[in-house]
Amino acid sequence: MTVITVMLGGAIGAALRYGLSQLMNPSVAIGMPWGTLTANVIGCLLIGWLSTSLVGANEAVRVGILVGVLGGFTTFSSFGLETIRLIQAGELFSAISYVLISNCVGLLAVVLGLKIAG
Numbered sequence: 001m002t003v004i005t006v007m008l009g010g011a012i013g014a015a016l017r018y019g020l021s022q023l024m025n026p027s028v029a030i031g032m033p034w035g036t037l038t039a040n041v042i043g044c045l046l047i048g049w050l051s052t053s054l055v056g057a058n059e060a061v062r063v064g065i066l067v068g069v070l071g072g073f074t075t076f077s078s079f080g081l082e083t084i085r086l087i088q089a090g091e092l093f094s095a096i097s098y099v100l101i102s103n104c105v106g107l108l109a110v111v112l113g114l115k116i117a118g
Contacts, residue, residue, distance in 0.1 A: 002060040009068020017073045030089045033082045036075050037102055043074030044106040048113020 024035030
């Protein structure tokens with residue numbers, strides 16, 4: 001059952017991330033990938049909050065959300081590819097900004113999520 005919830009959650013998370021990227025990312029490989037950045041920060045906030053809030057929940061549901069939905073939604077593999085593409089396109093400032101914002105704000109969002117959970 002847990003594998004099924006992870007698979008379903010992953011499909012949901014990936015679809016949400018795809019929609020956000022379609023909505024917010026530039027149509028070309030140059031410029032800040034705002035959709036991916038937004039997904040990473042929201043995903044970090046949610047995993048910080050839910051990793052505490054879901055303690056004691058049904059294991060299949062907890063893993064389906066944390067691993068499936070958030071794993072499909074947060075996009076650090078896309079992050080790596082987009083960073084390299086920015087560098088290759090000569091967008092060094094955007095690449096550095098993207099890496100710093102993703103990591104620093106993402107970590108702060110995890111801390112905030114943990115604090116929200118109590």
